[in-house]
Amino acid sequence: MTMRTISATAATAERSPVRRRSGPLAGAVIACWALLCRDLRVVLRSRSQLYSSLLLPLMLLAVLGIGISDGLEPSSSVIRDGDYVSYLAAGMIALTALFSSTFSSASFYRDRDSGMLRTVLASPHSPRTIFLGKALAAIVIGSVQALVLLAVAVVIPGIDLDWQYGWLGGLGMAVAAVLLLNLLLSGFALVVATRIRTMQGFHLVMNLVLFPLFFLSGAFFPLGDLPGWLYVIGLANPLSYAVDALQVAAYAADTRGFIGPAIDFAVLGGLAAVLFTLGLKRSPQVV
């Protein structure tokens, strides 16, 4: 089919010379940064998400912690002086990361349903870059919220944290553990989100998988006191390593903790890398 050609030479000349960065790597970094800024702004406006991610762990810390400390008087040697509130702090930091990361990762569905995802995927970046940018946002949001809970735990007088590597070293370990945990959770969320079509299904899978894992992570009770089969499950549970790293950083009686920080960080880092790679390998067809 031949159609008439319309001259646009004069009109084209009126265009402004907009400057573009030409390096693909620089472009990808800018894109990830832009997506991160955008998701942060949206979360800051979504107050319910912001508050609920922090309030539940704080409520558990207050109600469950005080209730068990005073009501049951736990006698485990791992729980110092029967102070369950302080023991629970590390687990609640992990729980905050879990909640926050799950909510943030669910923004994939919100963006898909609003059409935003289709629009950003129509930009000159690979889907991997786009999903990496969104995952980074989830990691940052989850980490900041978890560390806010750590800060709250530090200032609450009833919580007695014990920094085995000094407060600076302990804080560094806690930040590293929280970052790796969020990396792992975001990687897992990415794997799930690229395979599950609905947000309801996503939340169902996340809850079905993550909550049992969380209960068996040593967040609520010391793994060493569990019967053999539960102990084995606990050791096979990736979240156990995050909780252990946090306890070594801010609670444990010695610098080794229950598993050991070297193993904790090796397992968390390795799993996070594997899950992220798996998640980025498959991009959903949304356009």
Add this chain to the structure above:
Amino acid sequence: MLLSTVQEANAFPQESVVALERACFRYAGGYGVREITLDLPTGAILGLLGPNGAGKSTILSLAAGFRAPQEGAVRVLGASLAEQGGDRLRARVGVLFQDTSLDPLMSVRETLWLHGRLFGLATGDLHARIDELLVLIGLSDRSSDAVGALSGGMQRRLELARAILHWPDLLLLDEPTLALDPDSKAALWQLLQNVNAQGTALLVATNDVGEAERYCHTVAFLDAGRLVRSGTPAELKRGLRRDSVRVEWADPPDAIEGTLSAWEGVGSVTRAGPHLHATVDDASVFVPRLFAFAQGGIRAVQIHESTLEDAYFQAVRHPFAPNGRE
């Protein structure tokens, strides 16, 4: 850091912005398009018309590089998807999707900012460009407002501003004025014509034949994934008789199309169930003769001057669409 200009990147000349050559794309459930040959010249506006499932959106996704043809060839801006890569192609294409694709929690300016950053516009240039576009779409005083607070027409204008923010050479529009009121439609088309006047070629999928006739330089009729007819609106209307008559007839005789088209002064006649459509030289002669012939059974008759819609209706038959459209 290396910098270049959009114009430098777009240096190679080409006649066709989009060229489909016997392109086929098949979904799991059937063909999206089959053996389509189509050409969008530089600076032109090409309208794609057809019922739902005709292949309009598939052609747009092929042109955007979202999909590659399984058979045949698609060249966009001078190269195939494989030759230039999806990333490079998308840098020069703007897309206005059929459904709203805005985040209601973001502000107007943030929406444009995100898009500009994704397309690699430098910060200073980007803010100037956003200001310019906000004036163009009449949202300068709403730049800090949440997108969710805008009317449907404003949101559509914002989406258009976003689509043209990076000065694309090709703008793909999927039902750009769907669900807009007449004023908003006219305003949006004025913007689109301005964009086109600046050298951007427009590929528009629409169900609005009137819009296509008014604003598109060329129009392609599609049906069931195939190209049925194409040309300028004037070319497509050529051969139509002066008047268009639509008839609702309870139980027309078999082969009524052949009978009527044999009458003097009657052009083509098409039928979809109880609905007949004919173009005739003079409706005041045809209609009384039709009533006499039918001897009852005719429920309604509509007469108007032939338009592109009549050409469309004759080219694209659809059993569920009495006026040629779903």
